[in-house]
Amino acid sequence: MRNFLVIVFVAVTLSGCGALGTYNPATQRRELIFISTPEEISMGQKIHQQLMKEEKLSRNPALIARVNRIGQKLALVSDRQDYEYHFYVIEKSDLNAFTVPGGNIYIYTGLLEKLTTDDEVAAVLAHEIGHCSARHTIKKYQAALGYNFVGDIILNKLNLGTNMKQIASLSSDALSSLVFSAYSRSDEYQSDKLGLKYMDLAGYDLNGMVKSFEALEKAGEKGSAPVFLRSHPYISDRIRAVKEEIAQMGPAGGSL
Template sequence: MSKVIKFILSFLVLFAFISCSKTPYTNRTQLIMFSPQQEMQMGYQSSREILKKEKISKDPRLNSMVQRVGKNIANAAKRDDYKWEFYVIDKDILNAFCLPGGKIFVYKGLFKAVENDDQLAVVMAHEVAHALARHGAERVSMIQLAQIGQVVGGAVLQGSKYENIFNAAYGLGAQFGVILPYSRTFEYESDEIGLYLMTNAGYDPNESIKFWQNMKKLKKGANPPAFLSTHPADNDRIARLKELIPKALKYYK
């Protein structure tokens, strides 16, 4: 059997163990090597570690805002298997995140960019969209697949004159061709799903433009946090959101 056929067969066997799922609203097919139960367990454990490590804000205004908007977004997500929890972390950071299973953390610093509930809904719906679309598990699956691909390919070509070329090309190819563009895909996808979700929850999608303009102003001159450098440029995401607003308004009740 030729080495190429062996290589292709190894991949086919591998893919048989992978589940295909689809993203909500955008219906993109994904390859994920974890069960939703495993993923939720991981999300739950990380959330307990964060609660131990971080100082949770007791500010009544910020907390009531996060609980109110969070509940509305969670209702619109229609996922009874998620155990929703919403927290404000007492740190001056322009960021928020959602762990698998529905644990949402918003940093206090982010409220500098938030003028009203609709704008908080932009951020929270974006983060919820990452969790609903299982982006974390998908990303880890991509990295594992790339590693397995490298091991399998390296083994098949072992000793041949192509071995070194393959390893070098595959390592770079997997990183730049597959994994890195994924993070950008995830950001745009969460913007889109988040926009539909917030509109579904009764918020005004036009406020997404104002929110990202506020973020743009705040970031000027400051060191961009890691979260922003992996995120698309604000002008690009504002342009994309403007295009999507008419579609989002169809979800408005």
């Protein structure tokens, strides 16, 4: 294992990444991402095609326009601007929203029905944009597929072009199977925090995040388990953390 890490270290250093990885302004850390943005987008397209075979998009033009209007406003202030964000409304009663590689964000009509104001809708979308900008989504994929990628990169003496071939060879099923795999708790907290930052920059009321979580908590108590929260930290802990963050962001952050 130690040898393997040494090889990775040498490989990465030689690759011209400089001091281990690339700086990510969202996480404020250097990160090792082996999948390039074009590769990520191509993965996203494959997953989207697969999702469209399984899910039905909403045909409600007002709802689609609303999600896009709010989503694009938030996307404009995201820390990650090297791809375009796309927002899709899926006709399904589940209380869920998720993001896949390449900047595609999906929200179910069931979840939208529980949210009242634009601020609450913005909270959910901003959280998902947080996963994009912090590169949680691609890191999750990289971790699951990583063994092959890293092995391939080393064996091919850092010929990153082979990455593309490997991604192209992955089936849509294999990629889609990872869509709902969980993020870590720290990733979820970080996305809430980034979500608040983007809501603030886009001019939304930060308390929309508290209210959206409370609405989901209430729905959960009534029995319809919010999928959006199932893999996430306890909702009460998230609400507390979000309230603390809003307080730290100062008087401009949210008006109770």
